[in-house]
Amino acid sequence: MKKSILLGATALLAVGAQAQTIDYSALQDAFGQPVTTSATGKPQVASDAPAALRIITAAEIKASGLDNLPDVLNRYSGMDLLRWGSGSADVAVRGYNQGSYPRLLVLVNGRQVYNDHFAMVVWNTIPVQLPEIKQIEIVKGPVGAIYGFNAVAGVVNIITVNPLYDETGTATLRGGTDGKREANMVKTLKLGDRVGVKLSAGYKEQDEFDKGNITAVERSRLTGPEANYVSLSGLTQVSDNIQWGVELSRSYSFQTNYNTTNSYLAIKYVAESAKTDLTIDAGSIGLVNLMAYRNKMDFNYLAFGASDVTTTVVQLSDLLQVGSDHTLKFTAEYRRAEMDRWPSPGATIGYDVFAGSTMWDWKVSDTVSFTNAVRLDMFSLDYSGGLSSPWTLADYDRDMTKISYNSGLVFKPDAINTVRATFGMANQLPSLLELGGYYIVGAIPTVGNPHIDPSRITSFELGYDRAIEAINGRFGITAYRQHTKDLKTFTGGVADRVTINRILTQTMVNAGSSSSWGLEADVNGALAGGLTYSASYTWTKINDDLTVNRGINATRPIKFEDATPAHKLRGGLGWSQDGFSADLGLTWQSDRYLLRPGTGTLTGFQVPTKVDSFITGTATVAYSFPTGTELRATASDFLRSSTAATAALETERRLYVSLSQSF
Amino acid sequence: MHNGHMKVCRVALLGALAVSLTQFSSAMAAVDGPTATVAVKALNFLQPKPAKPTPVTIVTDPGQAAAGEAIKSALGADVTAKVVDGAGDLSGAVAIVVVGGADVAAKASTGQLVIGDMACMTAGKCALAVERQASGAAKYHVNTAALAKAGVSFDKNFQMLVTAH
Numbered sequence: 001m002k003k004s005i006l007l008g009a010t011a012l013l014a015v016g017a018q019a020q021t022i023d024y025s026a027l028q029d030a031f032g033q034p035v036t037t038s039a040t041g042k043p044q045v046a047s048d049a050p051a052a053l054r055i056i057t058a059a060e061i062k063a064s065g066l067d068n069l070p071d072v073l074n075r076y077s078g079m080d081l082l083r084w085g086s087g088s089a090d091v092a093v094r095g096y097n098q099g100s101y102p103r104l105l106v107l108v109n110g111r112q113v114y115n116d117h118f119a120m121v122v123w124n125t126i127p128v129q130l131p132e133i134k135q136i137e138i139v140k141g142p143v144g145a146i147y148g149f150n151a152v153a154g155v156v157n158i159i160t161v162n163p164l165y166d167e168t169g170t171a172t173l174r175g176g177t178d179g180k181r182e183a184n185m186v187k188t189l190k191l192g193d194r195v196g197v198k199l200s201a202g203y204k205e206q207d208e209f210d211k212g213n214i215t216a217v218e219r220s221r222l223t224g225p226e227a228n229y230v231s232l233s234g235l236t237q238v239s240d241n242i243q244w245g246v247e248l249s250r251s252y253s254f255q256t257n258y259n260t261t262n263s264y265l266a267i268k269y270v271a272e273s274a275k276t277d278l279t280i281d282a283g284s285i286g287l288v289n290l291m292a293y294r295n296k297m298d299f300n301y302l303a304f305g306a307s308d309v310t311t312t313v314v315q316l317s318d319l320l321q322v323g324s325d326h327t328l329k330f331t332a333e334y335r336r337a338e339m340d341r342w343p344s345p346g347a348t349i350g351y352d353v354f355a356g357s358t359m360w361d362w363k364v365s366d367t368v369s370f371t372n373a374v375r376l377d378m379f380s381l382d383y384s385g386g387l388s389s390p391w392t393l394a395d396y397d398r399d400m401t402k403i404s405y406n407s408g409l410v411f412k413p414d415a416i417n418t419v420r421a422t423f424g425m426a427n428q429l430p431s432l433l434e435l436g437g438y439y440i441v442g443a444i445p446t447v448g449n450p451h452i453d454p455s456r457i458t459s460f461e462l463g464y465d466r467a468i469e470a471i472n473g474r475f476g477i478t479a480y481r482q483h484t485k486d487l488k489t490f491t492g493g494v495a496d497r498v499t500i501n502r503i504l505t506q507t508m509v510n511a512g513s514s515s516s517w518g519l520e521a522d523v524n525g526a527l528a529g530g531l532t533y534s535a536s537y538t539w540t541k542i543n544d545d546l547t548v549n550r551g552i553n554a555t556r557p558i559k560f561e562d563a564t565p566a567h568k569l570r571g572g573l574g575w576s577q578d579g580f581s582a583d584l585g586l587t588w589q590s591d592r593y594l595l596r597p598g599t600g601t602l603t604g605f606q607v608p609t610k611v612d613s614f615i616t617g618t619a620t621v622a623y624s625f626p627t628g629t630e631l632r633a634t635a636s637d638f639l640r641s642s643t644a645a646t647a648a649l650e651t652e653r654r655l656y657v658s659l660s661q662s663f
Numbered sequence: 664m665h666n667g668h669m670k671v672c673r674v675a676l677l678g679a680l681a682v683s684l685t686q687f688s689s690a691m692a693a694v695d696g697p698t699a700t701v702a703v704k705a706l707n708f709l710q711p712k713p714a715k716p717t718p719v720t721i722v723t724d725p726g727q728a729a730a731g732e733a734i735k736s737a738l739g740a741d742v743t744a745k746v747v748d749g750a751g752d753l754s755g756a757v758a759i760v761v762v763g764g765a766d767v768a769a770k771a772s773t774g775q776l777v778i779g780d781m782a783c784m785t786a787g788k789c790a791l792a793v794e795r796q797a798s799g800a801a802k803y804h805v806n807t808a809a810l811a812k813a814g815v816s817f818d819k820n821f822q823m824l825v826t827a828h
Contacts, residue, residue, distance in 0.1 A: 324827030
């Protein structure tokens with residue numbers, strides 16, 4: 001009796017984090033599967049999400065033996081990798097990949113790392129070390145009603161360990177062929193029960209690829225990628241109902257990029273960010289979140305010039321459960337993006353976006369749920385500084401309002417079957433460069449276009465998932481139809497010159513439409529003896545209806561038909577026992593045609609260049625000592641010395657050894 | 664011959680019934696060690712969050728203490744458990760795990776989470792039940808009226824993931 005009273009007294013002492021923010025580890029442990037908010041903005045177990053969703057766990061990332069995010073993402077169906085160099089790559093969801101791919105929104109803990117100047121993701125500047133990733137959530141298909149402009153092909157949300165809930169400490173040294181050297185560390189610290197801090201940092205360098213059919217000018221621009229990172233974040237339990245977080249990061253990368261005109265440029269990036277968010281359990285009002293962040297990226301294209309782009313976002317949301325069957329989320333957002341005109345300075349172009357959105361998740365019955373979300377984005381363009389021909393100030397006085405919509409019906413007749421039907425409509429905002437941030441002085445001005453329209457992407461999708469006890473795994477298949485209206489293209493050649501305000505000009509334009517069909521099938525599971533397996537098939541068929549490039553030769557750097565492999569097969573086999581582990585990943589893809597500038601200049605033709613079908617693979621073996629030390633050897637793209645995976649530099653075989661220590 | 668045929672039919676029907684019952688076993692079965700182990704993970708999401716190890720009392724039917732002890736031994740280090748029968752002392756426990764048919768709803772104090780099988784949860788005698796699936800996934804069922812009556816609340820993120828009744 002006395003013992004019970006003592007225990008009771010202990011229990012009444014509330015301790016530690018109250019979890020206004022999501023405790024991914026504890027929820028996954030409880031529900032036996034990963035939990036996500038990426039599909040709708042509300043917490044859901046992965047199998048309930050009304051979207052083609054793939055959650056890559058920390059264990060899967062580690063088991064792959066890979067050392068970079070693009071290669072990790074490329075192991076999954078629906079993903080497409082164009083590796084341009086040892087430090088640069090573009091990752092696409094459901095086709096349409098190209099240099100400086102603009103259709104994918106990538107987030108780190110909800111903060112965009114997608115850059116608004118070229119509307120692209122510079123993967124090598126993302127200030128995250130792989131050991132600090134809790135999970136990567138890939139949502140395939142447009143989710144504009146949840147995320148706004150730019151979430152058109154999908155969203156990749158990188159979730160890192162939470163310093164208030166998770167304890168981790170890892171230091172890694174890595175070295176390998178072709179000058180590969182890397183060191184990184186991540187450490188969380190608990191300062192009492194109510195404050196958690198995380199520090200991560202890293203450095204890496206490697207020689208650039210060498211083989212491949214590129215021009216002498218391009219070759220002169222190649223540089224071995226070098227990058228460093230530091231990130232500091234903290235989360236504190238201010239009171240039982242309030243959590244406050246801060247994240248600061250800085251990264252530097254010097255690398256060779258493959259740009260929108262399909263040629264190589266050496267670029268130095270410095271990316272800095274500051275983010276704060278307040279999460280409040282407001283009782284019957286719901287879970288209220290106020291988030292604000294600012295991203296700044298300095299970029300220096302060594303052959304052209306330097307500039308910077310800044311994005312500021314303030315977002316207020318309320319997630320509210322009404323009764324047991326309805327969940328609502330209301331979001332208001334302000335966004336400001338601006339950049340100094342590039343490569344000819346002297347002006348600033350920017351825009352404000354005021355947005356409001358609502359998500360309604362309705363549990364219709366024990367087996368059916370119906371989710372709808374709608375978002376309104378109100379956009380206003382502005383320009384300051386010296387005006388240059390051909391545009392006038394009136395051309396930059398542009399406002400527009402766009403609606404995005406998502407709807408999903410999920411039918412789960414039992415614990416093993418899930419059927420999913422979704423519809424999405426999202427808008428892809430032109431980049432700041434496309435809107436007028438791009439300006440080259442000359443007799444023929446080469447400029448952005450403030451009148452260019454956003455692309456609109458619509459998608460219909462049908463999916464089926466089944467847990468299969470006999471194989472201790474699951475099978476999933478998704479078919480979709482996607483349509484893109486008002487594609488955008490960068491400046492073209494001589495044939496594309498137009499007269500604007502009586503001045504002969506080269507500029508960006510809308511370029512017609514494109515439609516695609518696709519199918520993604522996956523099976524994965526675990527076998528006895530520590531074996532895991534996975535296999536997937538991706539089919540993509542794209543039909544362009546372009547209003548440019550109608551002559552014999554393409555003059556604009558845009559052509560999606562045949563640019564995505566029609567077929568991709570992937571397979572993976574893993575094994576882990578008694579401290580030993582091994583993993584093999586293989587990918588085969590059919591041929592594709594990628595544009596290359598015929599003369600290597602902006603004014604030349606763009607030539608469709610065949611990339612033959614190929615098979616490539618990565619293998620890794622590791623041993624973990626009881627002391628927390630892991631020794632690992634990895635061979636990526638190991639089947640041959642180099643693989644022509646694009647129409648430019650070939651992807652070279654890389655061998656590296658990693659030594660990690662937990663602390 | 665006729666009687667024999669009827670007997671065969673009865674056996675077949677009973678067999679079919681047994682198969683049907685087996686298929687629903689995960690939902691209808693009494694709480695066992697693995698299920699209780701998953702169920703007490705919900706304690707991580709109580710508001711306010713209790714200290715660890717969290718005191719849990721396992722209530723069994725009279726004479727069934729062995730079943731309670733089996734559950735106790737299955738629970739991890741995050742909880743400290745004791746086993747009592749329906750007449751036992753429940754004070755000091757953050758959660759009460761009901762094994763069998765005991766009704767502790769009236770006896771439990773405000774703030775105590777009563778965990779039981781699906782029948783107990785559906786009847787409102789328990790606030791929480793867990794359905795384990797072959798894939799390893801778990802579904803938490805919550806009787807919202809029983810939860811409110813007990814004065815227990817969960818973290819909102821967890822609350823949005825449970826199946827409410």
